[in-house]
Amino acid sequence: MNSRSGRTRGAGTPGRTVVTGMGIVAPNGIGAEAFWKATESGDSVLARVTRQGCEHLPLRVAGEVRDFDPGTLVEERFLVQTDRFSHYALAAADMALEDARLGRADYEDDPYSVGVVTAAGSGGGEFGQRELQRLWGQGPRYVGPYQSIAWFYAASTGQVSIRRGFKGPCGVVCGDEAGGLDAFAHAARAIRQGSRAMLAGATEAPLAPYSVVCQLGYEGLSTAEDPERAYRPFTDKACGFVPAEGGAMFVVEDEAAAGRRGATVRAVLAGHAATFTGPGRWEESAEGLAHAIRGALREADCAPEEIDVVFADAFGSPEADAAEARAISEALGSHGSKVPVTAPKTGTGRAYCAAATLDVAAAVLALEHGVVPPTPNVFEVCHDLDVVTGDARACGPRTALVLSRGQMGSNSALVIRKGSDSPA
Amino acid sequence: MSERLTMEELAALMKTAGITVDPTELASRPDSQFDDYGLDSLGLLGIVGELENRRGRALPSNADRCKSPGEFLDLVNSSLMTGA
Numbered sequence: 232m233n234s235r236s237g238r239t240r241g242a243g244t245p246g247r248t249v250v251t252g253m254g255i256v257a258p259n260g261i262g263a264e265a266f267w268k269a270t271e272s273g274d275s276v277l278a279r280v281t282r283q284g285c286e287h288l289p290l291r292v293a294g295e296v297r298d299f300d301p302g303t304l305v306e307e308r309f310l311v312q313t314d315r316f317s318h319y320a321l322a323a324a325d326m327a328l329e330d331a332r333l334g335r336a337d338y339e340d341d342p343y344s345v346g347v348v349t350a351a352g353s354g355g356g357e358f359g360q361r362e363l364q365r366l367w368g369q370g371p372r373y374v375g376p377y378q379s380i381a382w383f384y385a386a387s388t389g390q391v392s393i394r395r396g397f398k399g400p401c402g403v404v405c406g407d408e409a410g411g412l413d414a415f416a417h418a419a420r421a422i423r424q425g426s427r428a429m430l431a432g433a434t435e436a437p438l439a440p441y442s443v444v445c446q447l448g449y450e451g452l453s454t455a456e457d458p459e460r461a462y463r464p465f466t467d468k469a470c471g472f473v474p475a476e477g478g479a480m481f482v483v484e485d486e487a488a489a490g491r492r493g494a495t496v497r498a499v500l501a502g503h504a505a506t507f508t509g510p511g512r513w514e515e516s517a518e519g520l521a522h523a524i525r526g527a528l529r530e531a532d533c534a535p536e537e538i539d540v541v542f543a544d545a546f547g548s549p550e551a552d553a554a555e556a557r558a559i560s561e562a563l564g565s566h567g568s569k570v571p572v573t574a575p576k577t578g579t580g581r582a583y584c585a586a587a588t589l590d591v592a593a594a595v596l597a598l599e600h601g602v603v604p605p606t607p608n609v610f611e612v613c614h615d616l617d618v619v620t621g622d623a624r625a626c627g628p629r630t631a632l633v634l635s636r637g638q639m640g641s642n643s644a645l646v647i648r649k650g651s652d653s654p655a
Numbered sequence: 656m657s658e659r660l661t662m663e664e665l666a667a668l669m670k671t672a673g674i675t676v677d678p679t680e681l682a683s684r685p686d687s688q689f690d691d692y693g694l695d696s697l698g699l700l701g702i703v704g705e706l707e708n709r710r711g712r713a714l715p716s717n718a719d720r721c722k723s724p725g726e727f728l729d730l731v732n733s734s735l736m737t738g739a
Contacts, residue, residue: 307673308673308694308698311672312697312698373704375701375704376697376698376704377697
């Protein structure tokens with residue numbers, strides 16, 4: 232596999248940014264294998280909210296990560312300093328590094344050559360709530376010192392870099408839900424500027440009482456009772472989105488650098504673009520998202536007809552879905568109504584910034600397996616899109632377009648190319 | 656008059672910072688560094704805060720800058736004993 236770049240482009244093309252490792256903590260599976268099995272099968276794991284302190288809130292259905300035991304994956308001293316969203320990030324980063332076979336020996340001579348970028352939109356709500364309860368319950372002297380870092384968006388980036396000794400460019404993208412895709416663009420930029428490798432991705436843990444209460448004001452939040460009917464984008468039954476937790480981390484490298492150390496290229500991050508059209512202005516997001524798609528295609532030097540599958544944002548409100556369908560049609564032309572469109576997140580929920588990173592993970596796996604996974608719980612599509620429903624479709628995709636929008640008005644698109652000719 | 660801080664209690668406090676250490680090891684190597692156990696400055700700050708709450712009094716402002724268990728015990732206990 233390490234000769235791939237040699238086979239196609241001599242010593243590899245400097246500037247091409249590739250994915251060499253993935254770590255996934257998702258409601259439907261921990262690790263790429265379990266995640267793909269559930270995603271390809273179209274299993275829905277949406278269920279009634281069980282998280283302590285949330286049972287009485289009007290949010291009924293969510294995508295919870297279950298069977299995740301951080302104590303077996305991350306050292307206690309990192310766990311006590313961090314919120315659940317960072318626990319997911321630390322565990323996912325480990326998996327990604329292991330998958331990429333990127334160990335300390337690869338960078339200890341130059342720790343400044345590896346950095347971390349994550350996106351976050353929810354932060355450490357559970358940790359923050361606990362400490363704030365101590366503040367008003369017992370007084371300021373009872374607030375622990377880690378409150379000063381654990382609930383901030385940057386916590387996961389910081390802890391991953393500290394734990395692994397990465398001293399390269401570190402950052403956090405606070406760019407709305409679409410920041411999950413923008414994190415890859417930031418990683419690619421760091422690589423172009425000379426970094427050898429970047430850990431990139433996003434994890435979220437918004438299923439805690441304080442965080443849920445914050446979300447209750449979202450117009451798009453689905454408060455439906457029935458898990459099978461709560462999140463059905465692109466149908467005339469669309470009633471909003473179901474929130475979720477979890478996420479994914481990726482090892483992103485310069486292709487030539489990956490080739491030199493014999494790493495397997497899982498996918499190529501070919502192009503990205505982002506636009507902003509204002510909070511809740513779905514009508515305008517159509518043109519904004521179309522513009523982002525065109526920008527991503529241009530950077531990827533990719534014709535619309537080359538897109539073999541679209542991983543849709545699938546917000547789940549009639550207006551937002553119509554805008555996304557229009558954006559796909561405007562940017563891809565007649566191909567827009569023919570290309571398979573999928574939204575596996577209807578089976579896991581929408582994990583804010585992390586939703587897009589799980590879509591990127593699903594896209595990489597779809598390209599590797601030559602299969603487009605289906606859109607659970609969605610049957611009768613009311614837009615001019617070929618949404619993959621029911622069973623997965625083995626259509627051999629080689630290029631994927633991943634879309635993401637945020638409620639605050641960000642629109643992003645990422646083009647991903649197949650990295651190898653056979654599943655890893 | 657406050658109760659002295661022992662290595663047993665310090666080990667228990669370090670446990671709340673996620674650091675598991677045997678109190679006899681702490682006692683036998685009082686000059687080993689907190690860093691070597693993986694306890695960072697925020698962790699020690701949290702231990703100082705918890706101790707202040709337990710004893711109901713303030714500790715010297717430089718308590719959270721101690722580098723070793725021995726130095727920390729000396730500083731804390733001399734403060735507790737003198738009532739400074």
